[in-house]
Amino acid sequence: MIVLKNERDLEAMRPACAVANAVLEEVAAFIKPGVTTREVDNYAAQRIKSYGAKSAFLGYRKYPCYVCISVNEQVVHGLASDRRLEFGDIVSLDVGVVYNGFIGDNAKTVAVGGCGVAAQRLMDVTERALQEGIAKAISGNRVVDISRAIQNYVESNNFSVVREFVGHGVGRSMHEEPQVPNFVEGKSSPKLRPGMTLAIEPMVNVGRPEVQILKDGWTVVTKDGSLSAHFEHTVLITESDPEILTCREKVLSRLKGL
Ligand code: MF3
Ligand code: CO
Numbered sequence: 001m002i003v004l005k006n007e008r009d010l011e012a013m014r015p016a017c018a019v020a021n022a023v024l025e026e027v028a029a030f031i032k033p034g035v036t037t038r039e040v041d042n043y044a045a046q047r048i049k050s051y052g053a054k055s056a057f058l059g060y061r062k063y064p065c066y067v068c069i070s071v072n073e074q075v076v077h078g079l080a081s082d083r084r085l086e087f088g089d090i091v092s093l094d095v096g097v098v099y100n101g102f103i104g105d106n107a108k109t110v111a112v113g114g115c116g117v118a119a120q121r122l123m124d125v126t127e128r129a130l131q132e133g134i135a136k137a138i139s140g141n142r143v144v145d146i147s148r149a150i151q152n153y154v155e156s157n158n159f160s161v162v163r164e165f166v167g168h169g170v171g172r173s174m175h176e177e178p179q180v181p182n183f184v185e186g187k188s189s190p191k192l193r194p195g196m197t198l199a200i201e202p203m204v205n206v207g208r209p210e211v212q213i214l215k216d217g218w219t220v221v222t223k224d225g226s227l228s229a230h231f232e233h234t235v236l237i238t239e240s241d242p243e244i245l246t247c248r249e250k251v252l253s254r255l256k257g258l
Contacts, residue, residue: 002169002177004195010236012100013171013197017234017245019051020104024095025248027067033087033113037069040093041080048097056096056103056174063218068094068107075162075203075211075220075228076107087113090123092230096174103174105199106246107232118206119227125157126204126229133182133200137192137235137242143178144189150202151183160209162228165220167201170234192237197245201232 005013027044044067048055055066063077070078070092071085078092085091094107109123132153136145146167154161167180178190182202205211207226214221222228236243 002190002193002196003171004193005171005197005236006195009102009171013102013104014245016053016097016099016102017104017106018248019048019053019099020095020097020106020234021246021248022051023047023053023097024093024106024108024246027093027095028108028110031085031091031093031110031112033085035085036081037071037078037083037085038080040069040085041065041067044095051097051099053097053099056098056105057094060174068092070094070219070228070230072227073222073225075205075222076165076230077218077220079216079218085112088115088119090115090119090227090229092228094230094232102172103170104246105170105174105232105234107201107230109229109231121157122159122204122206122227122229125154125159126202127231129153129182129202129204130200130231130233133202134233134235134242134244137198137200137237139192139194139237139239141192142189143180143192144184146198146200147181147189148184150200154182154202154204160205160207162203162205162209162211164211165203167199167232169197170199171197194237194239196237197234198237199232199234201230203228203230
């Protein structure tokens with residue numbers, strides 16, 4: 001069942017998404033050579049709390065951290081540790097918060113200080129792939145139109161999309177229907193309708209698409225060790241253009257006390 005959000009729901013969900021985006025940008029600005037990923041997670045915890053929000057990830061299926069911090073060949077769900085970030089690393093940050101009873105979910109990959117041209121191209125292509133997908137998030141289209149746009153853009157740039165993890169509906173729960181794959185599957189695909197809220201999140205590898213999970217039970221890495229990037233927005237399907245909910249500029253200024 002796909003949960004459509006009405007205007008009252010959206011009045012609560014817009015601020016949740018704005019907070020998620022504000023925290024993501026603050027955590028991204030905290031990234032620099034020499035900091036440990038545990039320090040990053042602690043900083044994220046502090047920023048989330050400062051808005052009166054809660055992490056949507058901590059405790060979810062026993063997930064042990066506030067945010068996901070995935071370095072280089074780590075794709076998603078990287079755990080905080082004593083690892084120090086080094087100049088030239090790329091770090092995928094995934095931030096989901098609960099606020100007003102709704103979840104905002106977003107992610108981006110950033111370089112630590114700077115990075116090589118291949119890593120920069122990977123990040124650019126992944127971010128652009130997300131925008132290509134969002135551009136298809138239009139009432140009357142199907143979910144597969146989003147998937148196809150992302151896959152085509154990524155593959156025409158000679159990178160690959162991860163199959164095992166997908167985007168999703170999001171609202172009062174973190175994972176609602178429908179699934180939003182970053183590739184075209186043979187299955188029937190739901191029609192997009194106003195009021196649907198989707199987390200669109202391409203995960204893109206420089207090399208092969210296959211991934212595996214480390215012994216910690218969480219960290220997803222590329223099987224071939226190639227670099228991976230991840231960008232995510234929570235998006236509302238409307239009667240007209242898609243509304244990117246995790247864009248804090250649009251909403252945060254309207255929020256009292258933030
Ligand atoms: N953005 C990710 C997702 O939508 C974050 C989940 S991390 C988890 O699946 F730890 F909470 F699982
Ligand atoms: Co997500």
